[in-house]
Amino acid sequence: MQAATPMRGSSGWQFSPIAWLAEDTLAGIARRRALLGYLFVLPTVLGILIFTAGPVVVSLGLSFFKWNVFQPAEYVGFVNYRRLFNDLRVFISFVNTLKFVLLAVALQIAVSLSIALAVSQRMATWLRYYFRTAFFLPLLMSGAATGVVLGYMLHREFGVVNYYLGLLGIPRIPWLNSSNWVLYTMVLAYVWQNMGFTLVLFIGGLNNIPPEILDAADVDGATGWRRLWHVILPLLSPTMLFALVTGIIGGLQIFDIPYVMTRGGPGDASRTAVMVMYESAFKNMEVGYGSSVAVILFILIMLVTAMQFWLSKRWVFYQ
Amino acid sequence: MQSTRIYGPRTLPTIQRWVEYLRYRVVHWITILILLAGSVIVLAPFAWTIATSMRLPAESFTVPPQWIPTHPDWSNYREVFRKIPFWNQILNSAVVAISVVIGQLATASLAGYAFARLEFPGKSILFWLIMATMMIPLQATIIPVFVLISKLGLPDTLASLILPSLPTAFGTFLLRQYFLQVPKEYEEAAMIDGAGQWWIFSRIYLPLVKSGQAVLAVLTFNYYWNEFFRPLIFLTSKERFTIPLGLNDLKGYMMTGSISVVLAGVVLSLIPVMFVYLLGQRFLIEGIMMGGLKG
Incomplete structure (x- = not known):
């Protein structure tokens, strides 16, 4: 990706992310598209992390515990x-x-x-x-x-x-x-x-x-x-x-x-x-x-x- | 079955050509007959279910079966609603299936578009990670998901079925394929005209992937209407059951008493999927084939 144009320099003006995104140049369009990309995949990526990828790892972890829901889980290794x-x-x-x-x-x-x-x-x-x-x-x-x-x-x-x-x-x-x-x-x-x-x-x-x-x-x-x-x-x-x-x-x-x-x-x-x-x-x-x-x-x-x-x-x- | 022929059929002597032709016709008609017999066997459970659902409860489990109900008895259809909260269960299945369809269309359209058409750092890694999760069977995640659902205070609610089903790796992949088929020129032309990114997505791309969305909608509806494993674990009260659970419950409840009531329930549960199939069979079949050709 393109490096950001003028940014937090020591000079007097402040960096404004909105202006940075709204910039009417090709770089600005690319930035907007990248941001949109992240926003668009966010629900799917987050959802899959929470409901599929995460649980697989947790399943693997749980398989080393003894747990009946009512009492705290107890680590038992390969039992x-x-x-x-x-x-x-x-x-x-x-x-x-x-x-x-x-x-x-x-x-x-x-x-x-x-x-x-x-x-x-x-x-x-x-x-x-x-x-x-x-x-x-x-x-x-x-x-x-x-x-x-x-x-x-x-x-x-x-x-x-x-x-x-x-x-x-x-x-x-x-x-x-x-x-x-x-x-x-x-x-x-x-x-x-x-x-x-x-x-x-x-x-x-x-x-x-x-x-x-x-x-x-x-x-x-x-x-x-x-x-x-x-x-x-x-x-x-x-x-x-x-x-x-x-x-x-x-x-x-x-x-x-x-x-x-x-x-x-x-x-x-x-x-x-x-x-x-x-x-x-x-x-x-x-x-x-x-x-x-x-x-x-x-x-x-x-x-x-x-x-x-x-x-x-x-x-x-x-x- | 057939011997090797060195020459094509046109060079054969006339009698041999006739034998060849006759053999072709005979084989053809035999296969048609076998197909007909097969289709009768495959359809028989449907016919038997419908016919028996109209028999008198007392006669329902007696042989020979009555294939054509001469005196249809509709009391079983009334009885289903009395024996179990059938309206609730039909409604529950509808709420779950329709919510998941709408939710998956939203998340998968957005993500599919992003993976097909937008550029951002980490895109291909994210895409392949999502694709890899398609390999994970439901059973390998269900226990932690159930724990999570309990922590959120959602056990025995329809939300427990809907919420975890909103993200979809398969749907994302499917719609990405459709977005990829749209020519890039459309987007470039719109950009030159000064169209914003959201406008390009919602006004140009979305209408062009309607058939992909229909495919996803039909497959998803069918799957979640018929789903059994998760509802069995997540739902406990009869008013919250979805229809497959209700049928299983009704079967246990009626034992062999009056199976015609249970079968009336089966017939009723089939109506919505049949309806969706009639409307969207093209998409259902297209969806299955997409998987086959791309996989």
């Missing part, structure tokens, strides 16, 4: 972390979460990519519009409403799903009552709700592929699977990376659907990492312990994301 790594419930919940993420992200990407490819075929406009709307609609439902509705539909005795499966001769499936099934049920419910997001991503990615490239592939005789595998998928890989990263970050934070459907049961079979964190910090009032769970989850998310970007150098292709 919370030592306890966490020996806590079977925490272990199970993290394993559940990882299993859930793996299955949900894979299924969601496979299903929505297939739908995106199928919908991008030549077909009547209204039909395309209908498909896009139909598959997108569940995204408008809240996780809570999804949990409520699908919870009823998947009820073992009175659920409509088991009724129709029964007509096909399939015995009643304990969707929510069996620890073998419940995690898969969560995956299905979650994919049902979130598929629209990745679908829109993939449709956008497919629309973005230059038609010349597809024509060239056609002339070279690349059709069907070969065209998909060697032409379309590489061109779609940046979209795929985005879908993977957002899908995994979102999946690791899964909470509302299992919370509404089963409260983590039966036993701990559908308990997720965020649920354990919520229970320790806000139900059992073990704020420090809950913070340590949050810190571990945060580190896990960072690691997985960093790893994905690192691995992406090998498979993502930018035009």
